[in-house]
Amino acid sequence: MSYTNAEPSFVHAYTDPGLSLDTIQASWQRARETGEWHDWRWQFRNRITDIETLKQLIHVSREEENAFKASGKNLPFAVTPYYMTLVDPHNPQDPIRKTVIPRIDEFATSHHEMIDPCGEDKNSPVPGLVHRYPDRVLFLVNDMCSVYCRYCTRSRVVGSGDLHPEYAHIFEYLEQHTEVRDVLISGGDPLVFSDDKLEDIISRLRSIKHIEVIRIGTKVPVVLPQRVTDNLVKMLKKYHPFFMSIHFLHPREITPEVIEACNRLADAGIPTFSQTVLLKDVNDDPDVMKTLMQKLLTLRVRPYYIYQCDPVQGTSHFRTPITTGLKIMEHLRGHTTGYAVPTYVIDAPGGGGKIPVSPDYVLSRDEEKIVLRNYEGNTFEYHLN
Numbered sequence: 066m067s068y069t070n071a072e073p074s075f076v077h078a079y080t081d082p083g084l085s086l087d088t089i090q091a092s093w094q095r096a097r098e099t100g101e102w103h104d105w106r107w108q109f110r111n112r113i114t115d116i117e118t119l120k121q122l123i124h125v126s127r128e129e130e131n132a133f134k135a136s137g138k139n140l141p142f143a144v145t146p147y148y149m150t151l152v153d154p155h156n157p158q159d160p161i162r163k164t165v166i167p168r169i170d171e172f173a174t175s176h177h178e179m180i181d182p183c184g185e186d187k188n189s190p191v192p193g194l195v196h197r198y199p200d201r202v203l204f205l206v207n208d209m210c211s212v213y214c215r216y217c218t219r220s221r222v223v224g225s226g227d228l229h230p231e232y233a234h235i236f237e238y239l240e241q242h243t244e245v246r247d248v249l250i251s252g253g254d255p256l257v258f259s260d261d262k263l264e265d266i267i268s269r270l271r272s273i274k275h276i277e278v279i280r281i282g283t284k285v286p287v288v289l290p291q292r293v294t295d296n297l298v299k300m301l302k303k304y305h306p307f308f309m310s311i312h313f314l315h316p317r318e319i320t321p322e323v324i325e326a327c328n329r330l331a332d333a334g335i336p337t338f339s340q341t342v343l344l345k346d347v348n349d350d351p352d353v354m355k356t357l358m359q360k361l362l363t364l365r366v367r368p369y370y371i372y373q374c375d376p377v378q379g380t381s382h383f384r385t386p387i388t389t390g391l392k393i394m395e396h397l398r399g400h401t402t403g404y405a406v407p408t409y410v411i412d413a414p415g416g417g418g419k420i421p422v423s424p425d426y427v428l429s430r431d432e433e434k435i436v437l438r439n440y441e442g443n444t445f446e447y448h449l450n
Protein backbone atom coordinates (compact mmCIF):
# COMPACT_ATOMS: atom_id res chain seq x y z
CA MET A 66 0.00 0.00 0.00
CA SER A 67 1.11 3.52 -0.69
CA TYR A 68 -0.78 6.56 0.47
CA THR A 69 1.19 9.54 -0.65
CA ASN A 70 -0.03 12.26 -2.93
CA ALA A 71 1.78 15.25 -4.30
CA GLU A 72 0.11 18.56 -3.49
CA PRO A 73 0.16 21.32 -6.08
CA SER A 74 2.99 23.71 -5.34
CA PHE A 75 1.74 27.08 -4.16
CA VAL A 76 3.78 28.65 -6.91
CA HIS A 77 1.59 27.02 -9.53
CA ALA A 78 -1.42 27.95 -7.49
CA TYR A 79 -0.70 31.58 -8.32
CA THR A 80 -2.51 31.39 -11.63
CA ASP A 81 -5.64 29.86 -10.16
CA PRO A 82 -8.53 32.25 -10.85
CA GLY A 83 -9.98 31.72 -7.38
CA LEU A 84 -13.46 32.41 -6.19
CA SER A 85 -14.97 35.74 -5.31
CA LEU A 86 -15.35 36.68 -1.69
CA ASP A 87 -19.13 36.52 -1.94
CA THR A 88 -18.92 33.00 -3.29
CA ILE A 89 -16.54 31.86 -0.56
CA GLN A 90 -18.41 33.50 2.25
CA ALA A 91 -21.72 32.23 0.94
CA SER A 92 -20.35 28.71 0.73
CA TRP A 93 -18.87 28.92 4.25
CA GLN A 94 -22.14 30.32 5.54
CA ARG A 95 -24.05 27.48 3.89
CA ALA A 96 -21.62 24.98 5.40
CA ARG A 97 -22.20 26.46 8.84
CA GLU A 98 -25.96 26.22 8.39
CA THR A 99 -25.94 22.66 7.11
CA GLY A 100 -23.37 21.55 9.69
CA GLU A 101 -20.85 20.64 6.97
CA TRP A 102 -18.47 23.13 8.57
CA HIS A 103 -18.02 20.59 11.36
CA ASP A 104 -17.23 17.80 8.92
CA TRP A 105 -13.49 17.34 8.59
CA ARG A 106 -13.82 16.13 5.01
CA TRP A 107 -15.61 19.35 4.06
CA GLN A 108 -12.86 21.32 5.81
CA PHE A 109 -10.19 19.35 3.97
CA ARG A 110 -11.86 19.65 0.56
CA ASN A 111 -12.36 23.38 0.99
CA ARG A 112 -8.83 24.24 2.00
CA ILE A 113 -7.50 27.52 0.66
CA THR A 114 -4.64 26.63 -1.67
CA ASP A 115 -4.24 29.60 -4.01
CA ILE A 116 -3.48 33.29 -3.71
CA GLU A 117 -6.60 34.58 -5.43
CA THR A 118 -8.86 32.88 -2.92
CA LEU A 119 -6.58 33.94 -0.10
CA LYS A 120 -6.77 37.56 -1.28
CA GLN A 121 -10.53 37.42 -1.00
CA LEU A 122 -10.28 36.42 2.63
CA ILE A 123 -7.43 38.44 4.05
CA HIS A 124 -5.39 41.44 3.08
CA VAL A 125 -2.27 39.99 1.46
CA SER A 126 0.81 42.20 1.63
CA ARG A 127 2.96 42.84 -1.43
CA GLU A 128 5.73 40.86 0.21
CA GLU A 129 3.47 37.88 0.76
CA GLU A 130 2.19 38.16 -2.79
CA ASN A 131 5.75 38.16 -4.09
CA ALA A 132 6.34 34.91 -2.25
CA PHE A 133 3.50 33.37 -4.23
CA LYS A 134 4.95 34.71 -7.47
CA ALA A 135 8.50 33.54 -6.83
CA SER A 136 9.47 30.44 -8.69
CA GLY A 137 11.09 27.37 -7.27
CA LYS A 138 10.20 24.09 -5.71
CA ASN A 139 8.75 24.95 -2.37
CA LEU A 140 6.50 23.69 0.31
CA PRO A 141 2.87 23.76 -0.89
CA PHE A 142 0.35 26.19 0.53
CA ALA A 143 -2.85 25.02 2.19
CA VAL A 144 -4.96 26.26 5.11
CA THR A 145 -8.27 24.82 6.31
CA PRO A 146 -11.22 27.25 6.41
CA TYR A 147 -11.40 26.65 10.17
CA TYR A 148 -7.77 27.62 10.79
CA MET A 149 -8.07 30.56 8.37
CA THR A 150 -10.74 32.04 10.66
CA LEU A 151 -8.00 32.37 13.31
CA VAL A 152 -5.88 34.56 11.02
CA ASP A 153 -6.35 38.30 11.54
CA PRO A 154 -7.26 39.48 8.01
CA HIS A 155 -5.72 42.94 8.42
CA ASN A 156 -2.69 42.45 10.61
CA PRO A 157 0.48 41.39 8.78
CA GLN A 158 2.11 40.83 12.18
CA ASP A 159 -0.51 38.32 13.25
CA PRO A 160 1.40 35.37 14.74
CA ILE A 161 -0.87 32.70 13.26
CA ARG A 162 -0.67 34.26 9.79
CA LYS A 163 3.13 34.14 9.89
CA THR A 164 3.14 30.40 10.41
CA VAL A 165 0.95 29.52 7.41
CA ILE A 166 1.16 32.31 4.80
CA PRO A 167 4.31 32.16 2.64
CA ARG A 168 6.80 35.02 2.85
CA ILE A 169 9.57 35.91 0.43
CA ASP A 170 12.16 35.06 3.12
CA GLU A 171 11.43 31.39 2.44
CA PHE A 172 13.49 31.70 -0.71
CA ALA A 173 16.57 32.92 1.13
CA THR A 174 19.02 30.38 2.45
CA SER A 175 21.65 31.15 4.99
CA HIS A 176 24.98 29.53 5.58
CA HIS A 177 24.19 26.82 8.13
CA GLU A 178 20.80 25.87 6.80
CA MET A 179 20.22 22.40 5.44
CA ILE A 180 17.67 20.45 3.43
CA ASP A 181 17.56 17.62 5.97
CA PRO A 182 18.69 19.28 9.23
CA CYS A 183 17.95 16.33 11.52
CA GLY A 184 19.84 13.89 9.32
CA GLU A 185 16.76 11.71 8.91
CA ASP A 186 17.64 10.38 5.49
CA LYS A 187 20.95 8.94 6.63
CA ASN A 188 19.25 7.20 9.58
CA SER A 189 16.66 5.61 7.34
CA PRO A 190 17.08 1.84 6.91
CA VAL A 191 13.90 1.62 4.78
CA PRO A 192 12.19 4.50 2.93
CA GLY A 193 9.64 6.02 5.34
CA LEU A 194 11.35 4.80 8.50
CA VAL A 195 13.87 6.70 10.65
CA HIS A 196 15.69 4.58 13.21
CA ARG A 197 17.75 7.10 15.12
CA TYR A 198 17.43 5.91 18.74
CA PRO A 199 18.06 2.43 20.13
CA ASP A 200 14.53 1.43 21.09
CA ARG A 201 12.15 3.56 19.02
CA VAL A 202 11.48 4.57 15.45
CA LEU A 203 9.81 7.32 13.49
CA PHE A 204 7.43 6.03 10.83
CA LEU A 205 6.68 8.61 8.10
CA VAL A 206 3.41 7.29 6.72
CA ASN A 207 2.67 10.06 4.21
CA ASP A 208 3.78 13.49 3.02
CA MET A 209 0.45 15.27 3.18
CA CYS A 210 -0.82 17.73 5.78
CA SER A 211 -4.10 19.60 6.18
CA VAL A 212 -2.20 22.86 6.71
CA TYR A 213 1.44 23.48 5.76
CA CYS A 214 3.61 25.11 8.42
CA ARG A 215 6.05 27.46 6.72
CA TYR A 216 8.92 26.36 9.00
CA CYS A 217 8.42 22.64 8.34
CA THR A 218 11.44 20.57 9.32
CA ARG A 219 10.52 18.03 6.65
CA SER A 220 9.90 20.51 3.82
CA ARG A 221 12.28 18.46 1.66
CA VAL A 222 9.60 15.80 1.24
CA VAL A 223 6.32 17.19 2.56
CA GLY A 224 3.76 17.79 -0.16
CA SER A 225 6.27 17.09 -2.92
CA GLY A 226 5.40 13.49 -3.64
CA ASP A 227 9.06 12.57 -3.04
CA LEU A 228 8.42 10.44 0.03
CA HIS A 229 7.67 6.83 -0.83
CA PRO A 230 7.26 4.88 2.39
CA GLU A 231 7.61 1.18 1.73
CA TYR A 232 5.01 -0.17 4.10
CA ALA A 233 5.67 -3.86 3.57
CA HIS A 234 9.40 -3.39 4.08
CA ILE A 235 8.84 -1.23 7.14
CA PHE A 236 6.64 -3.84 8.83
CA GLU A 237 9.16 -6.51 7.92
CA TYR A 238 12.00 -4.41 9.41
CA LEU A 239 10.00 -3.86 12.60
CA GLU A 240 9.21 -7.59 12.91
CA GLN A 241 12.92 -8.32 12.71
CA HIS A 242 14.10 -5.54 15.01
CA THR A 243 12.93 -6.80 18.37
CA GLU A 244 14.69 -3.91 20.12
CA VAL A 245 12.02 -1.51 18.82
CA ARG A 246 9.44 -1.06 21.56
CA ASP A 247 8.01 2.32 20.52
CA VAL A 248 6.76 3.53 17.13
CA LEU A 249 6.06 7.20 16.49
CA ILE A 250 3.79 7.57 13.47
CA SER A 251 4.21 10.89 11.72
CA GLY A 252 4.54 12.29 8.19
CA GLY A 253 3.14 14.59 6.77
CA ASP A 254 0.23 14.12 9.09
CA PRO A 255 -1.16 10.65 9.76
CA LEU A 256 -4.56 12.08 10.75
CA VAL A 257 -5.35 13.16 7.17
CA PHE A 258 -5.88 9.43 6.51
CA SER A 259 -9.32 7.89 6.88
CA ASP A 260 -10.05 5.90 10.03
CA ASP A 261 -9.77 2.69 8.00
CA LYS A 262 -6.37 3.49 6.52
CA LEU A 263 -5.09 4.52 9.94
CA GLU A 264 -6.43 1.39 11.54
CA ASP A 265 -4.70 -0.76 8.92
CA ILE A 266 -1.39 0.74 9.99
CA ILE A 267 -1.96 0.80 13.75
CA SER A 268 -3.41 -2.70 13.96
CA ARG A 269 -0.51 -4.03 11.91
CA LEU A 270 1.92 -2.42 14.35
CA ARG A 271 -0.06 -3.79 17.30
CA SER A 272 0.29 -7.29 15.89
CA ILE A 273 4.07 -7.05 16.43
CA LYS A 274 4.63 -8.48 19.89
CA HIS A 275 7.65 -6.43 20.98
CA ILE A 276 6.06 -3.07 20.14
CA GLU A 277 4.82 -1.72 23.45
CA VAL A 278 3.97 1.88 22.72
CA ILE A 279 2.35 3.40 19.63
CA ARG A 280 2.04 7.13 19.19
CA ILE A 281 1.03 9.63 16.54
CA GLY A 282 2.64 13.04 15.97
CA THR A 283 0.11 15.44 14.45
CA LYS A 284 -1.09 19.02 14.12
CA VAL A 285 -4.58 18.00 13.02
CA PRO A 286 -6.30 18.49 16.42
CA VAL A 287 -5.21 22.16 16.16
CA VAL A 288 -5.74 22.99 12.49
CA LEU A 289 -8.57 20.55 11.72
CA PRO A 290 -10.07 19.70 15.13
CA GLN A 291 -13.21 18.36 13.42
CA ARG A 292 -11.12 15.31 12.50
CA VAL A 293 -11.12 14.11 16.11
CA THR A 294 -14.46 12.34 15.88
CA ASP A 295 -16.03 9.85 18.27
CA ASN A 296 -15.33 7.15 15.71
CA LEU A 297 -11.67 8.05 15.50
CA VAL A 298 -11.07 7.89 19.25
CA LYS A 299 -13.14 4.71 19.51
CA MET A 300 -10.81 3.13 17.00
CA LEU A 301 -7.59 4.47 18.55
CA LYS A 302 -8.44 3.36 22.09
CA LYS A 303 -8.53 -0.26 20.91
CA TYR A 304 -4.76 -0.06 20.53
CA HIS A 305 -3.69 1.16 23.96
CA PRO A 306 -1.12 2.04 25.17
CA PHE A 307 -1.63 4.65 22.47
CA PHE A 308 -0.34 8.23 22.85
CA MET A 309 -0.52 11.44 20.84
CA SER A 310 1.93 14.33 20.40
CA ILE A 311 0.15 17.46 19.23
CA HIS A 312 1.82 20.44 17.63
CA PHE A 313 0.62 23.65 19.32
CA LEU A 314 2.08 27.10 18.72
CA HIS A 315 0.06 29.84 20.30
CA PRO A 316 -2.63 30.34 22.96
CA ARG A 317 -4.99 31.71 20.29
CA GLU A 318 -5.17 28.22 18.81
CA ILE A 319 -7.11 27.06 21.84
CA THR A 320 -10.70 27.44 20.67
CA PRO A 321 -13.89 25.64 21.70
CA GLU A 322 -13.35 23.21 18.80
CA VAL A 323 -9.81 22.39 19.96
CA ILE A 324 -10.95 22.02 23.56
CA GLU A 325 -13.58 19.53 22.42
CA ALA A 326 -11.04 17.56 20.37
CA CYS A 327 -8.56 17.36 23.26
CA ASN A 328 -11.26 16.39 25.74
CA ARG A 329 -12.39 13.61 23.45
CA LEU A 330 -8.84 12.25 23.26
CA ALA A 331 -8.34 12.47 27.02
CA ASP A 332 -11.73 10.87 27.72
CA ALA A 333 -10.67 7.94 25.53
CA GLY A 334 -7.67 7.51 27.81
CA ILE A 335 -5.22 8.72 25.17
CA PRO A 336 -2.43 10.64 26.91
CA THR A 337 -1.66 13.77 24.90
CA PHE A 338 1.58 15.75 24.86
CA SER A 339 2.37 19.06 23.24
CA GLN A 340 5.23 19.96 20.95
CA THR A 341 5.89 23.63 20.22
CA VAL A 342 8.42 25.11 17.84
CA LEU A 343 9.94 28.31 19.15
CA LEU A 344 9.37 30.90 16.40
CA LYS A 345 10.43 34.52 16.16
CA ASP A 346 7.54 37.00 16.42
CA VAL A 347 5.11 34.12 16.88
CA ASN A 348 5.64 32.70 20.36
CA ASP A 349 9.11 33.92 21.41
CA ASP A 350 7.69 35.70 24.43
CA PRO A 351 7.82 34.25 27.95
CA ASP A 352 4.26 35.33 28.81
CA VAL A 353 2.78 33.98 25.58
CA MET A 354 4.54 30.67 26.11
CA LYS A 355 3.50 30.47 29.75
CA THR A 356 -0.13 31.14 28.84
CA LEU A 357 0.03 28.45 26.17
CA MET A 358 1.51 25.84 28.52
CA GLN A 359 -0.99 26.62 31.27
CA LYS A 360 -3.93 26.46 28.87
CA LEU A 361 -2.69 23.14 27.50
CA LEU A 362 -2.73 21.67 30.99
CA THR A 363 -6.39 22.65 31.37
CA LEU A 364 -7.05 20.55 28.23
CA ARG A 365 -5.14 17.66 29.88
CA VAL A 366 -2.38 18.06 27.30
CA ARG A 367 0.98 17.72 29.02
CA PRO A 368 3.59 20.15 27.66
CA TYR A 369 6.38 17.95 26.31
CA TYR A 370 8.87 19.72 24.06
CA ILE A 371 9.74 23.23 23.01
CA TYR A 372 11.92 22.89 19.92
CA GLN A 373 14.59 25.29 18.85
CA CYS A 374 13.65 25.92 15.18
CA ASP A 375 15.59 23.45 13.03
CA PRO A 376 18.09 25.02 10.59
CA VAL A 377 16.03 23.96 7.59
CA GLN A 378 16.51 25.92 4.37
CA GLY A 379 14.43 29.09 4.13
CA THR A 380 13.56 29.44 7.81
CA SER A 381 16.07 32.01 9.06
CA HIS A 382 13.28 34.56 9.53
CA PHE A 383 11.76 32.22 12.14
CA ARG A 384 14.86 31.53 14.16
CA THR A 385 15.51 32.99 17.62
CA PRO A 386 18.70 33.01 19.65
CA ILE A 387 19.07 30.18 22.19
CA THR A 388 18.92 32.79 24.95
CA THR A 389 15.29 33.43 24.00
CA GLY A 390 14.42 29.80 24.69
CA LEU A 391 16.41 29.79 27.91
CA LYS A 392 14.58 32.91 29.10
CA ILE A 393 11.28 31.21 28.44
CA MET A 394 12.32 28.12 30.41
CA GLU A 395 13.51 30.35 33.23
CA HIS A 396 10.07 32.01 33.23
CA LEU A 397 8.31 28.65 33.55
CA ARG A 398 10.26 26.52 36.03
CA GLY A 399 9.18 27.33 39.57
CA HIS A 400 6.82 30.04 38.40
CA THR A 401 4.09 27.65 37.35
CA THR A 402 2.93 24.04 37.73
CA GLY A 403 5.76 21.63 37.06
CA TYR A 404 3.51 19.73 34.65
CA ALA A 405 3.35 22.90 32.54
CA VAL A 406 7.12 22.96 32.07
CA PRO A 407 8.24 21.19 28.88
CA THR A 408 11.81 20.31 27.90
CA TYR A 409 13.55 22.75 25.58
CA VAL A 410 15.48 20.76 22.98
CA ILE A 411 17.71 21.26 19.99
CA ASP A 412 17.46 18.50 17.41
CA ALA A 413 21.18 18.27 16.73
CA PRO A 414 22.00 19.17 13.12
CA GLY A 415 23.41 16.19 11.31
CA GLY A 416 21.33 13.59 13.11
CA GLY A 417 22.42 13.68 16.76
CA GLY A 418 18.87 13.54 18.04
CA LYS A 419 17.11 15.80 20.52
CA ILE A 420 19.41 17.36 23.08
CA PRO A 421 17.96 19.22 26.08
CA VAL A 422 19.13 22.73 26.85
CA SER A 423 18.31 24.20 30.20
CA PRO A 424 19.10 27.28 32.25
CA ASP A 425 21.96 26.60 34.62
CA TYR A 426 20.74 26.04 38.16
CA VAL A 427 24.04 24.56 39.33
CA LEU A 428 26.44 27.37 40.24
CA SER A 429 29.28 25.11 41.33
CA ARG A 430 29.92 21.54 42.34
CA ASP A 431 32.74 19.72 44.07
CA GLU A 432 33.18 16.62 46.26
CA GLU A 433 31.74 18.34 49.31
CA LYS A 434 28.87 20.39 48.07
CA ILE A 435 26.76 21.57 45.23
CA VAL A 436 25.79 25.24 45.01
CA LEU A 437 22.43 25.85 43.45
CA ARG A 438 20.23 28.78 42.64
CA ASN A 439 16.45 28.59 42.64
CA TYR A 440 13.87 30.14 40.32
CA GLU A 441 13.96 33.38 42.36
CA GLY A 442 17.72 33.67 42.01
CA ASN A 443 18.50 32.79 45.63
CA THR A 444 21.55 30.64 46.31
CA PHE A 445 21.48 27.38 48.28
CA GLU A 446 24.10 24.84 49.28
CA TYR A 447 23.55 21.12 49.46
CA HIS A 448 26.25 19.28 51.41
CA LEU A 449 27.04 15.81 50.25
CA ASN A 450 28.15 14.40 53.61
Ligand SMILES: *Cc1c(COP(=O)(O)O)cnc(C)c1O
Nearest residue numbers: 195196197198201202203249419
Ligand atom coordinates in the same frame (compact mmCIF):
# COMPACT_ATOMS: atom_id res chain seq x y z
C1 LIG B 1 11.71 12.85 18.08
C2 LIG B 1 12.04 11.55 17.53
C3 LIG B 1 11.68 10.37 18.21
C4 LIG B 1 10.94 10.38 19.52
O1 LIG B 1 11.69 10.98 20.52
P1 LIG B 1 11.19 11.02 22.03
O2 LIG B 1 12.20 11.89 22.73
O3 LIG B 1 11.18 9.61 22.53
O4 LIG B 1 9.82 11.60 22.03
C5 LIG B 1 12.06 9.17 17.64
N1 LIG B 1 12.76 9.12 16.49
C6 LIG B 1 13.13 10.24 15.83
C7 LIG B 1 13.91 10.11 14.58
C8 LIG B 1 12.77 11.49 16.33
O5 LIG B 1 13.13 12.60 15.66
